[in-house]
Amino acid sequence: SQQGEEDPQALSIQEGENATMNCSYKTSINNLQWYRQNSGRGLVHLILIRSNEREKHSGRLRVTLDTSKKSSSLLITASRAADTASYFCATPPQGGSEKLVFGKGTKLTVNP
Amino acid sequence: KAGVTQTPRYLIKTRGQQVTLSCSPISGHRSVSWYQQTPGQGLQFLFEYFSETQRNKGNFPGRFSGRQFSNSRSEMNVSTLELGDSALYLCASSLFSPVKGDEKLFFGSGTQLSVL
Numbered sequence: 001s002q003q004g005e006e007d008p009q010a011l012s013i014q015e016g017e018n019a020t021m022n023c024s025y026k027t028s029i030n031n032l033q034w035y036r037q038n039s040g041r042g043l044v045h046l047i048l049i050r051s052n053e054r055e056k057h058s059g060r061l062r063v064t065l066d067t068s069k070k071s072s073s074l075l076i077t078a079s080r081a082a083d084t085a086s087y088f089c090a091t092p093p094q095g096g097s098e099k100l101v102f103g104k105g106t107k108l109t110v111n112p
Numbered sequence: 113k114a115g116v117t118q119t120p121r122y123l124i125k126t127r128g129q130q131v132t133l134s135c136s137p138i139s140g141h142r143s144v145s146w147y148q149q150t151p152g153q154g155l156q157f158l159f160e161y162f163s164e165t166q167r168n169k170g171n172f173p174g175r176f177s178g179r180q181f182s183n184s185r186s187e188m189n190v191s192t193l194e195l196g197d198s199a200l201y202l203c204a205s206s207l208f209s210p211v212k213g214d215e216k217l218f219f220g221s222g223t224q225l226s227v228l
Contacts, residue, residue, distance in 0.1 A: 030211060030214065031211075031214060033216065035217075040200065040222070040224065041221050041222065042116070042118075042202055042204075042219030042220050042221045042222050043155075043202070043204075043217070043219045044219070045216045045217065045218070048214075048216060088155070090217075092214075093168075098157045098168055098170060099145045099157050099160050099168060099204075099215075099217070100157075100215075100217060101157070102147075102154060102155040103154070104154040105154065
């Protein structure tokens with residue numbers, strides 16, 4: 001049962017540029033998380049934003065949450081080649097039978 | 113603190129065989145979840161174990177099963193393998209939170225299963 005959907009599916013930028021990824025979801029949530037996955041590896045938790053927060057920062061990451069539009073965005077500033085990875089948003093399950101529900105991700109390529 | 117350890121890293125099996133994957137969570141984490149990741153379907157939740165009991169289960173056939181031991185280590189088993197079971201199987205551990213979706217998941221590097 002997919003809840004979050006990232007956009008765009010793929011993004012290619014030059015080093016130093018900013019990268020913005022969006023996540024839209026369908027129903028009300030308590031919080032939303034973002035994860036990063038390097039190719040063929042496990043996911044790494046980046047940031048959690050709660051429904052009563054509009055914006056949150058962590059280093060070069062900035063996450064916003066608009067509960068009225070049911071959307072979130074992840075901004076990576078001054079990107080580096082090492083930021084090349086897939087980025088996923090994750091939302092709480094709607095029913096009682098799942099753990100976090102992940103979107104299909106945005107594949108970010110940062111060219112040196 | 114050691115991270116989540118999954119073994120083996122790679123596995124090649126043939127159709128009809130069975131396979132067992134292992135996951136050791138971060139020390140102190142009692143919840144272990146399993147996900148299947150494929151290019152077409154993305155990350156799909158298999159099941160979650162907490163204190164040796166299955167707490168949640170995704171929409172997978174009975175060929176997929178798991179268990180958790182008293183030391184929180186978990187195994188998942190897939191019987192009668194099909195070509196479509198080829199995937200990256202990810203295990204994640206977490207601390208318990210009473211708020212659904214509030215738990216941060218810590219993932220292992222995964223087991224890449226290829227079914228020929």
